[in-house]
């Protein structure tokens with residue numbers, strides 16, 4: 001039977017608890033979640049079943065001036081997230097989570113528990129961004145913590161996309177968001193909203209851009225920077241809130257009413273669970289006005305609020321790290337990453353589900369000329385089985401061929417090294433799934 005390893009269970013295609021190709025057992029690590037923080041050495045050991053919320057909480061318990069550059073959602077697990085990269089508000093300053101891992105404990109296919117020294121640098125390289133599920137089971141990570149100031153400033157402001165100032169702002173964001181001070185990271189979310197309802201109950205659908213930012217510093221400097229770099233946003237002092245680094249995760253996880261920090265420890269989402277399908281892209285040249293217009297037109301074709309597009313700026317430290325330092329290759333030359341997302345009620349019938357999935361696939365196809373190509377790059381942590389699957393665990397030739405479809409998109413040239421590490425450390429392909437690294441073909 002195949003082994004499916006689950007830490008936080010947030011895989012976009014559910015690969016930690018679903019298999020389309022074979023019977024399997026789940027190794028569920030949720031109870032392996034202890035965290036120890038060493039403030040003096042600025043390091044931490046975190047077991048793979050811990051969530052980001054638990055990690056941030058434990059770091060903050062020990063120090064208000066240490067943090068870790070990983071994702072935003074507090075229920076994501078560190079097991080899958082760090083092994084696929086791990087991008088968040090600190091990445092422009094410090095890189096990805098995987099860039100800041102200094103040791104690990106991994107169980108290999110022979111059942112040995114290895115550390116960085118005993119696994120060797122090749123395998124240690126592979127599990128930080130190459131998807132550890134192809135190589136073994138990560139039990140724990142050792143992290144290099146990073147400095148964060150006592151005060152960070154956040155804002156989340158919405159603008160009507162139809163206004164000229166917002167269109168201008170979006171163009172300026174495309175050109176500048178990767179170049180501004182590394183302490184400032186502005187995510188953008190584009191979606192449809194009900195903008196008004198008339199007396200007869202007719203709804204007017206509007207398009208909204210939400211600008212969500214963290215600045216690692218105080219509001220005075222933030223306002224200055226925003227006025228210089230993004231004057232069209234018209235950011236006001238009352239739009240910004242100063243708080244501690246860890247509180248900013250409460251803010252971006254929707255806890256905005258004075259909830260205690262402990263809510264970060266809650267693994268159960270408050271909102272209703274929805275099905276979703278997502279896809280991702282990397283942008284190297286600003287998307288022209290007409291193409292943005294076409295993308296927004298397509299947003300209007302999905303049910304209100306169900307589909308959205310998120311833009312995450314790169315630059316800063318992400319530009320300085322070489323493409324081959326770890327398997328995650330999306331570095332210099334990328335302005336930003338796009339996430340296309342649609343969600344729907346699980347109760348909806350199959351026809352409705354198909355409609356939503358088709359919508360996001362069509363949007364992705366429409367964007368083809370405007371995003372990276374050869375390969376059309378994709379983020380491993382936004383796993384997408386549309387890109388191809390290993391459909392036969394026994395047939396290494398077919399798996400190798402399949403991997404030439406999805407592999408370069410996730411890893412570019414690093415795929416070759418991943419294949420050779422896999423062939424050495426797991427020659428029987430014990431750790432396998434729909435998009436696991438294949439073995440090198442024997443001639």
Ligand SMILES: Cc1cc2nc3c(=O)[nH]c(=O)nc-3n(C[C@H](O)[C@H](O)[C@H](O)COP(=O)(O)OP(=O)(O)OC[C@H]3O[C@@H](n4cnc5c(N)ncnc54)[C@H](O)[C@@H]3O)c2cc1C
Pocket residue numbers: 004005006007008009010011012014015016029048049070071072073075076077078079080081083084085086087088131132133134136137138139381382
């Ligand atoms: C709501 C939501 C918000 C997100 N926000 C962000 C974000 O801000 N930034 C970002 O970069 N990504 C984000 N992601 C994507 C997230 O990083 C990936 O889905 C990640 O792989 C989830 O890790 P997990 O442990 O929760 O998932 P799981 O489903 O448990 O695991 C994901 C994959 O990793 C494997 N795996 C898990 N644990 C181990 C282990 N211990 N050893 C070996 N293999 C293992 C699994 O088998 C599976 O293949 C988000 C996802 C969701 C659903």
